[in-house]
Amino acid sequence: MDSEQETQAPVAAEGSKPSDDSASSTDNAQDYDGLTVAELKTKLKESGLPVSGKKSELIERLVASNQEVGEVSENKKETKIELENLEELSRSELRKKRKKYHILAEEIRVKRDELNLKSQTHAASRNELNLKAKEYMDSVHLYRDRRNGLNVEVGQIRDERRDVSDSVKVLKDKFLKLKRARFSGRNLPPIARLRKQIQELEIKQMTTPLTRDKERALVEEIGSLQNKIKEHDELIESDTEVLEARDEFREVEGNRRDLSKKMQKSRQEAQACHNQMKDSLRLNRSTRRKADSAQRMFVKAKEKADVVHNEYIEYLRAMQEIDRMTASHSRSGSVADQKASAASAEDLFAKFLAGEKLSTEQLMIIQKAGML
Numbered sequence: 001m002d003s004e005q006e007t008q009a010p011v012a013a014e015g016s017k018p019s020d021d022s023a024s025s026t027d028n029a030q031d032y033d034g035l036t037v038a039e040l041k042t043k044l045k046e047s048g049l050p051v052s053g054k055k056s057e058l059i060e061r062l063v064a065s066n067q068e069v070g071e072v073s074e075n076k077k078e079t080k081i082e083l084e085n086l087e088e089l090s091r092s093e094l095r096k097k098r099k100k101y102h103i104l105a106e107e108i109r110v111k112r113d114e115l116n117l118k119s120q121t122h123a124a125s126r127n128e129l130n131l132k133a134k135e136y137m138d139s140v141h142l143y144r145d146r147r148n149g150l151n152v153e154v155g156q157i158r159d160e161r162r163d164v165s166d167s168v169k170v171l172k173d174k175f176l177k178l179k180r181a182r183f184s185g186r187n188l189p190p191i192a193r194l195r196k197q198i199q200e201l202e203i204k205q206m207t208t209p210l211t212r213d214k215e216r217a218l219v220e221e222i223g224s225l226q227n228k229i230k231e232h233d234e235l236i237e238s239d240t241e242v243l244e245a246r247d248e249f250r251e252v253e254g255n256r257r258d259l260s261k262k263m264q265k266s267r268q269e270a271q272a273c274h275n276q277m278k279d280s281l282r283l284n285r286s287t288r289r290k291a292d293s294a295q296r297m298f299v300k301a302k303e304k305a306d307v308v309h310n311e312y313i314e315y316l317r318a319m320q321e322i323d324r325m326t327a328s329h330s331r332s333g334s335v336a337d338q339k340a341s342a343a344s345a346e347d348l349f350a351k352f353l354a355g356e357k358l359s360t361e362q363l364m365i366i367q368k369a370g371m372l
Contacts, residue, residue, distance in 0.1 A: 032059040049295060050130065050288055052137065057285075061292055086325055098322040105315035112312055115305035122298035129291035136284035143277035150270035154263055161259040168256050171249040178245050183235060191232055198225045 032040060040058040041051040049061055086094065201222050210218065236242050348362045 032062055050133070050291065052133075053285070053288065064292065064296065086322065091326060094322050094326050098319055098326075101315050101319050101322070105312055105319070108308055108312045108315065112305055112308040115301050115308060119298050119301035119305055122294050122301055126291050126294035126298055129287050129294055133284050133287040133291055136280045136287060139280035140277050140284060143273045143280060147270050147273035147277060150266050150273060154266045154270060157259055157263040157266065161256060161263065164252060164256045164259060168249070168252050171245070171252050175242070175245040175249040178242050179236065182239050182242055189228070191229055194225050194229050194232070198222055198229075201225075 032043075035043075037055050037058065040055065040062065043062060044051045044058060047062070051058070053061070086097070089097065201218055205215065205218055205222075236246055
């Protein structure tokens with residue numbers, strides 16, 4: 001729709017009966033439904049319409065354009081000014097008719113210029129909307145590519161985390177097995193359980209109303225659990241092999257947590273890009289519909305302006321013909337004047353035959369008429 005091309009409405013076969021608008025729209029849609037997307041885009045290009053969108057949108061755009069052009073074509077009526085009778089008019093009558101044509105031509109010219117201005121306004125609006133639609137589509141492609149890249153990244157991180165998780169399981173089993181072997185009989189609870197208990201107690205302390213004695217008991221219980229963790233760590237740190245196994249396990253476990261956070265972040269960014277892509281696509285489609293409407297209004301105004309312009313040209317040609325005839329009358333007289341002169345010569349010739357006395361000028365009129 002970037003070019004300002006005018007579309008032509010299909011001509012109905014002679015003798016065919018026009019159908020109503022809804023039936024015509026259905027027939028057009030069915031006709032276009034049998035075409036491929038490439039063929040639909042070719043027709044849209046020929047009509048100066050945008051070629052982006054799904055097949056249903058392409059068909060809807062073509063049907064709407066055909067309906068709009070059909071309405072304009074129905075209003076096309078060529079103005080033909082009859083010039084055959086001008087020769088019968090006298091010079092003064094020709095001047096009056098030329099003045100009338102001049103007034104009508106000026107009115108038509110003003111109307112044509114208004115329609116051209118309106119078509120230019122619609123064209124400018126259409127071009128601006130097309131530019132916005134293109135910007136939105138560029139954003140769609142940008143966010144789509146970014147989303148796809150992030151999805152690939154999520155897949156890569158997931159694969160890497162799966163490998164790390166396997167290592168975490170192996171190292172955890174190694175650490176726990178070695179710890180049980182070295183410190184069996186110590187009845188050491190897992191550190192994870194101790195930390196969970198501490199967390200639950202701290203939440204209870206912050207959210208539950210407690211008496212001073214109960215709060216003191218809760219604080220002491222938290223301290224006791226923390227001491228067990230400290231005792232647990234000191235015991236492990238006393239055995240170099242167990243300590244190395246624990247640190248190795250914690251390091252790989254930390255890597256797995258980092259990969260999980262990274263994967264979650266990439267997922268969120270991918271979802272955000274997907275949402276932005278959908279928003280841009282929605283804006284592209286709504287803007288494209290507005291551009292299509294502006295294109296139809298442009299075509300309609302341009303077609304009307306062309307019809308009015310042709311009418312204006314007809315009046316100009318009529319005035320030129322009147323000017324030509326006026327100039328000719330200045331040299332030889334009008335047909336009406338010539339007929340009047342012939343009638344006068346016949347009357348004088350009859351008087352001459354009757355023996356009446358004629359002046360020299362009257363005799364010259366008879367002679368000029370070829371009667372002597």
